[in-house]
Amino acid sequence: MSQFIVRIEGLHKSFGSLEVLKGVDLEVTKGEVVVILGPSGSGKSTMLRCINKLEQPTAGKIFLEEIEITDPKTNINEVREQIGMVFQSFNLFPHLTAKGNVMLAQRKVLKRSKAEAERIATEQLDKVGLGDRADYFPSQLSGGQQQRVAIARALAMDPHVMLFDEVTSALDPELVRGVLDVMKQLAAGGMTMLVVTHEMGFARDVASRAVFMDGGVIVEQGTPQEVFDNPQHERTKDFLGHIS
Amino acid sequence: MGKRRILRSAAAALLAAALYVGIAVPAFALTDAKVTLDQETGGQPTRFTFVATTDADAAISSIDITFPKGYNLGAMKFDVVTLEGLKRIKNNPTGVAEGTTLKVKFDPQILPNSNLRIQIYNVMTPIKGGTHTLKLAYSAETTNPVPATVQRTGETAPYSYATPPIEEAISRWLDQQGPVKSWNGVKALGMFFKPQLIVTSIPLLFSGWLMALSLVAFGFPLAIFGGLSISFMKMSKVPPVRWIASIYINVIRGTPLFLQIFVVFLGLRIAGLRASDFVSAVAVLAVNSSAYLAEIFRAGIQSISKGQFEAASSLGMTYWQSMRYVIIPQTVKRVLPTMTSEFILLFKDTALFAAVGIFELMMYGNNYVARVANLTPYVVAAGYYLIVTIPLINIVGRLEAKLAQSEHGQAPPEKKNRRSGLFWRPASAGPESEYQASAAVHESERWRP
Numbered sequence: 001m002s003q004f005i006v007r008i009e010g011l012h013k014s015f016g017s018l019e020v021l022k023g024v025d026l027e028v029t030k031g032e033v034v035v036i037l038g039p040s041g042s043g044k045s046t047m048l049r050c051i052n053k054l055e056q057p058t059a060g061k062i063f064l065e066e067i068e069i070t071d072p073k074t075n076i077n078e079v080r081e082q083i084g085m086v087f088q089s090f091n092l093f094p095h096l097t098a099k100g101n102v103m104l105a106q107r108k109v110l111k112r113s114k115a116e117a118e119r120i121a122t123e124q125l126d127k128v129g130l131g132d133r134a135d136y137f138p139s140q141l142s143g144g145q146q147q148r149v150a151i152a153r154a155l156a157m158d159p160h161v162m163l164f165d166e167v168t169s170a171l172d173p174e175l176v177r178g179v180l181d182v183m184k185q186l187a188a189g190g191m192t193m194l195v196v197t198h199e200m201g202f203a204r205d206v207a208s209r210a211v212f213m214d215g216g217v218i219v220e221q222g223t224p225q226e227v228f229d230n231p232q233h234e235r236t237k238d239f240l241g242h243i244s
Numbered sequence: 245m246g247k248r249r250i251l252r253s254a255a256a257a258l259l260a261a262a263l264y265v266g267i268a269v270p271a272f273a274l275t276d277a278k279v280t281l282d283q284e285t286g287g288q289p290t291r292f293t294f295v296a297t298t299d300a301d302a303a304i305s306s307i308d309i310t311f312p313k314g315y316n317l318g319a320m321k322f323d324v325v326t327l328e329g330l331k332r333i334k335n336n337p338t339g340v341a342e343g344t345t346l347k348v349k350f351d352p353q354i355l356p357n358s359n360l361r362i363q364i365y366n367v368m369t370p371i372k373g374g375t376h377t378l379k380l381a382y383s384a385e386t387t388n389p390v391p392a393t394v395q396r397t398g399e400t401a402p403y404s405y406a407t408p409p410i411e412e413a414i415s416r417w418l419d420q421q422g423p424v425k426s427w428n429g430v431k432a433l434g435m436f437f438k439p440q441l442i443v444t445s446i447p448l449l450f451s452g453w454l455m456a457l458s459l460v461a462f463g464f465p466l467a468i469f470g471g472l473s474i475s476f477m478k479m480s481k482v483p484p485v486r487w488i489a490s491i492y493i494n495v496i497r498g499t500p501l502f503l504q505i506f507v508v509f510l511g512l513r514i515a516g517l518r519a520s521d522f523v524s525a526v527a528v529l530a531v532n533s534s535a536y537l538a539e540i541f542r543a544g545i546q547s548i549s550k551g552q553f554e555a556a557s558s559l560g561m562t563y564w565q566s567m568r569y570v571i572i573p574q575t576v577k578r579v580l581p582t583m584t585s586e587f588i589l590l591f592k593d594t595a596l597f598a599a600v601g602i603f604e605l606m607m608y609g610n611n612y613v614a615r616v617a618n619l620t621p622y623v624v625a626a627g628y629y630l631i632v633t634i635p636l637i638n639i640v641g642r643l644e645a646k647l648a649q650s651e652h653g654q655a656p657p658e659k660k661n662r663r664s665g666l667f668w669r670p671a672s673a674g675p676e677s678e679y680q681a682s683a684a685v686h687e688s689e690r691w692r693p
Contacts (some may be wrong), residue, residue, distance in 0.1 A: 054554050081560035091555035095573045104569055105559035150555075155560060 004029050004063075005161050005192045006051060011060035012044055020046045022216035024060070028161070033193045035203040038213035039239055044196045047213070048163050051194070052076075065160065080095045084154030084162040088144040088169050092138040095102055098125060098149045099134040101141055102156045110157065117156075126151035128182050144175030155186075162186070163226070164195040200243060204228060212236045246619035273384035273394075274360075277401040283665030285408035287371035287416040289319065292380070294362040294401065298354055302384035302394075303351040309362070310345040310379040316368035317341040324348065326361040339529040353385065371416070373407035400500050415440040434618075441620035445612060449621065452608035452630040459522075459604065464587055470530055471537025478542050489538070493558035505529055508599045525597050533590050540586060544579035545571055575605050581643040588633050588640075595629075605629065 006028040013021040020043045028034050036044045048053040051062060053069060062069045065231050083119050092101050102121035107110045112120070125131050128148035130141075136144050147167055154162060164183065168176045175180060180202050187206045197203065203210055203224055210227040212220045212235075220233045231237045277296040284688035298304055323338040333355070335336075339348035347502050354360055409417070416438045418424045430436035477503060479606070496504070508528045512519050517525070548571050556566035598606035609625035632658040 044660035052558055054557065077557075077560045077562050080558055083558070085555075085558040087551060089549075089551050091549070093552065093555070093570055093574075095577070105556075107559055108565050108569060109560040152560070173488065 005065060006194070007061075008047070008051070008065040009061040009063075011045070011047065011050060011062065012058045013050055013055060013057045018027075020216055021050070021056075021057075021060075024213075024216075024218055026211065026218065027237075028192060028194060029190050030192055030210045031190050031205055033187045033191075033195065034125070034209045034211055035207035036173055036211045036213060037197045037198075037203065037227075037239070039242075042213045043216040044213050045165050048085075048165050048194060048196055051163060052080050052085055053084075077109070081157055082160045084149070084157060084159035086150050086154055086164050086167045087095070089168040090138070090143070090150050090170070092146050092153070097135050097137055098130060098141065101149055104154045105153070108158055120156050122155045127151070127155070127185075128152045129178070142175060144178045146173065147175075148177045149175070151179070151182055151186075161192040161194065164197065165195065166196050166198070168197065169200060193222045198243070199208065200228070212239065214239070247465045249588065272385070273304060273396060274307075274380065274399070275299060277380060279378055279401045279403040281369075281403060283369070283405065285406050285412060286369040287408055288419075289366045290369050290405075292364040292367055292378075292403075293366065294360075296360050298358045298360060298384075300356050302386045303353045303383055303460055304350065304360070304384050306347065306349045306383050308345055308347045308381040310366070310381070311367065312345065312376050313344065314370035315344045315474050317344060317346060319366040320364060321367070322346065322348070322362060323367060324350075324356050324363075326350075327361075328355060328357065333358065339577050345467055346604060370403065370415050371407060375402055375404040377402045383427070396449045407677045409447070411444045414443045427577065436619050436623050438618055438620045441612075441616060441618055442624055445609075445621040445624035448612060449608045449624055450602060450607055452605035452625070454589065455602065455604040456628075457595045459525055459597070459602075460587065462526045464533065464590060465528070466530035467533035467537050467590070467632045468583075474534055474538035474547065475541035477483045479545070493535045493538055493644075497534055497539070498636050499529070500533050501593055502599070503594055504532055505600055510582055516578060521600070521602055524579065525594075526604050528594060529590060529594070532593075533586060536586055536589075539581065540579050540582045541575065546574040546580075547578060548574050554624070575663030577647060581640045581647065581649075582622055584640045584643065591632055633680065639675055652693050 004027045008024055008026040009022040011021050012019070022043075024043070025032075026045055028046075038044045043179070046055055050057045051064075053070070054060065057067070057070055060070065064079055067074060067079060069076070071241070084107060092098075093104065096104060099118070099121045102124055103114075103117040106117040107122060122131065122134060123200055125134050128151055128153070130145055130148055133145060135151075138149070141149065151167075165208070167183075168179050170209060171179065180199060183193070183195070184206050195202075195207070207224045209221060210224045212231075212233070213229060214235045219225060220231065220236045227236065228240065231240060258284050274296040276300075277294070280295075282291040282293075294309065294429040294632045318341075322337075322339060324335065326333045326335050335350040335352060335354055337350055339346055339349075348362065379397075380401060381395070381397040383393060383395050385391070407413075424439050428438055472487050474492060477485050478493065480486050480489070505528050507527075508524055508531075509521075512524055545567075552570055552574070553566055556570040561569070588679050594602075594604050595606035597604050598610060601607070604624045605628055609621045612618060612621040
């Protein structure tokens with residue numbers, strides 16, 4: 001039994017003539033919090049989106065536990081149930097309440113009963129601190145609250161791994177903290193997470209591994225301390241120099 | 245045996261004697277009296293034609309013709325034609341109307357064996373129809389059995405006409421009203437807004453209105469179904485399916501509905517397919533409108549942010565689940581205003597079916613206009629269209645305002661615009677044009693999940 005949750009082998013992705021990923025290899029073991037850093041255009045979001053096939057890889061293999069996601073015979077919808085994803089732009093369903101958002105896929109995909117879906121939705125919303133906002137529509141919530149509902153929505157599916165794609169980038173600075181707190185709590189609970197972010201503080205405090213990507217490849221990786229305090233690669237130093 | 249024959253002869257003689265006594269007085273100085281009317285319903289000026297023949301033994305010097313109660317002879321005129329054989333005789337008739345009785349005197353008198361025809365014009369009949377009778381009274385000079393002047397009364401000539409429908413009755417009543425006459429005296433008013441014709445057009449055109457409504461009532465739901473299917477075809481991953489949808493949409497939207505109507509109506513007949521006119525018409529509407537709705541739906545679906553689909557997919561929902569529970573519910577709200585506008589267009593376009601003989605509003609309007617040489621029926625037809633379209637136009641305005649509010653988080657509109665009803669529409673061009681712009685953007689992106 002391998003202990004990795006996600007394994008990426010030689011992942012390539014091109015958009016037309018533009019090659020965004022030029023051979024990425026990555027293994028994520030259970031309970032790891034992997035923070036992916038890199039300048040914009042380095043392919044970090046694309047890599048994340050390949051993991052649940054929102055982008056179709058051009059070449060390479062991706063495994064979720066024993067299942068090969070990139071195998072055309074794999075039912076991608078069944079795999080996606082197990083991969084929670086949170087987006088930069090929240091993508092809540094605007095016609096449903098917070099609770100409705102958390103319940104929909106539970107009902108339609110996992111075929112949970114209404115009562116059970118409702119119970120889990122309430123539980124998850126409580127966890128992200130929005131128990132009192134269950135009946136609000138997304139348009140009535142702040143960006144930070146919307147993002148926390150989105151996290152609750154993903155968690156309600158009992159995913160084996162969570163993907164976070166620059167989830168705080170679209171938020172006003174004062175709303176970022178609430179979302180990061182939820183993510184910290186999640187990490188502390190043992191959730192396996194892949195996090196694309198620019199929040200260096202979060203990366204330092206929470207990540208078990210930091211991965212630096214540039215030009216479509218992984219340039220350097222290691223513990224946050226290794227990568228932040230003692231970067232080996234010139235491009236990593238350059239990037240960190242620009243941010244801090 | 246002989247005895248019987250004698251008895252029988254005696255009876256015959258008695259009968260003959262009795263008959264002789266009867267003939268001794270001029271029993272029928274006027275025979276075959278008949279009345280015909282030139283109008284079949286009451287309540288309007290009517291020409292009565294009275295025809296009779298004078299007997300061989302009597303000459304007529306005067307006739308009184310009495311109409312039943314309720315007739316109006318105020319505007320009455322009459323003329324008399326007398327024919328003796330084929331020769332026209334001048335009898336210098338003079339006559340006056342007294343109440344409901346027309347009294348005509350002849351000088352010289354009308355000779356025996358003449359044909360008499362009296363035409364009485366402009367007799368105002370009562371509204372209520374049925375079988376009425378004219379009462380006749382006349383003085384005749386007879387030579388049989390002895391020369392004498394006799395006055396005869398109590399003869400009748402029956403005729404009948406029908407009670408007009410209520411709108412006819414109202415219209416005829418209006419004919420008599422002074423203000424109505426002055427109104428119609430103004431040419432523009434009388435030509436477009438003649439009250440009498442408004443009254444008669446309303447019930448006449450009503451069935452045309454029902455026809456137009458039922459055409460869209462059947463056609464539009466079919467078009468929604470067809471449009472949705474075609475919009476999904478247009479977004480298909482399979483190129484030939486996409487092409488078929490594109491060709492369909494472009495051909496239908498690129499040709500006039502009028503032409504499509506003729507192609508279907510004549511085409512089906514030439515092909516020997518027996519579809520009723522109604523079914524054909526519904527089919528044309530469905531085919532035509534589905535092309536427009538397909539584009540409306542596609543633009544609506546593609547105007548939903550791609551992230552919505554990604555979020556649904558990332559939760560493990562299938563393409564159709566995402567469509568059904570995430571994309572379509574949001575699309576409905578966005579396309580509702582445009583869809584309602586399309587419904588309005590379709591409803592108005594039913595007028596084109598007049599060209600192929602469907603009895604809808606326009607057809608009734610055309611026929612009636614041709615009959616009365618007045619444009620008022622068109623105005624009434626316009627009214628029937630507006631009864632449907634104005635509330636819908638209003639609804640479109642409200643939907644657009646609501647949509648703008650929900651999508652752009654605008655403050656709720658102030659209540660003072662409650663009158664924003666009949667003829668004024670909230671200025672909400674903003675969201676619609678934005679929506680169309682975003683639809684155009686998405687079209688160029690050609691998003692296909």
